[in-house]
Amino acid sequence: MKHEQLTTLAAIVSTGTFRGAADALNKSQSAVSHAIRLLEDEIGFALFSRSAYRPTLTREGEVFFREASHVLHQMRELKGTAARLRASEEPELSVAITNTLPLSRFLDAIADVGRQFPATHIRLTTESMGGPVARLMAGDADIAIATLDGVVLGDVEAHPLTEISIRPVAHPALAKELGDGVASLAEMQGRIQVVVAGTGGPPFEQSRDVLPGGRRWTVSDFQAKKQVILAGLGWGGLPDHLTEDDRKASRLVAINVEGYPPRHATLHAIRRREAAVGRVGNALWSRLQLAAKSN
DSSP states (O other), X not given: OOHHHHHHHHHHHHHSXXXXXXXXXXXXXXXXXXXXXXXXXXXXXXXXXXXXXXXXEOHHHHHHHHHHHHHHHHHHHHHHXXXXXXXXXXXXXXXXXXXXXXXXXXHHHHHHHHHHOTTSEEEEEEEOTTHHHHHHHTTSOSEEEEOOTTOOGGGEEEEEEEEEEEEEEEOHHHHHHHOSSOBOHHHHTTSOEEEEOOSSOGGGOOOTTOOTTOOXXXXXXXXXXXXXXXXXXXXXXXXXXXXXHHHHTTSSEEOOBTTOOOEEEEEEEEEETTSOOOHHHHHHHHHHHHHHHHO
């Protein structure tokens, strides 16, 4: 019984097909089938019923897969422990941050690590929607700060950092036209909704809160989105920490839109379980958690 066989089993269950598992593992379908056949020969019973269009676990297969999942989880933990034990001070640390993060709350933590390890180049990239997770899973970032939307939890370690709220806002003139009630979707379809383009690519694309069938402008980041809305050219959802002063000064007004209530989300520090982690990455990981507790 080999780790590769258990990984293949998990991929078939996750994707629902042998072809999907082959694509996920970057193997041929025949190699996937062969690995499962060898495993079934060794354990003495069938893992999958192949009578239906999609392979389904047999009764024995369900029990076996449940235990195999525990083993795979323990293997990921063990690999992570090994990576931390052999960690060295890395020349560069890449952190991918969602542009909804109130960065000022965590700058001290990042600065402390920068002072502790002055030889390490800390690279911060701000991303939209699924961008931070896409960078992390592609190996282009050591740590991501984002929501857990679209994340396979077994592949990552995650710790909550902060809560954010995003609510629809508009220029006072537009808010006055809409009135104090709830603006219907039909009414809002004639108004320009300003949205931020995702940077995660198709596998990590997120397009929540986009009005179906409405007029739309797309911008690259939340600062540009805010400027367009402040100019009275459209409406859209913005994080509360970006609009607090403008709402207090009545430069922006929260609006009520049918089906678009204020949305609350938890941002997490996320890292891949099996990735090699250096001393600087471990230091920042710990420091971010401390910062989260003090905020």
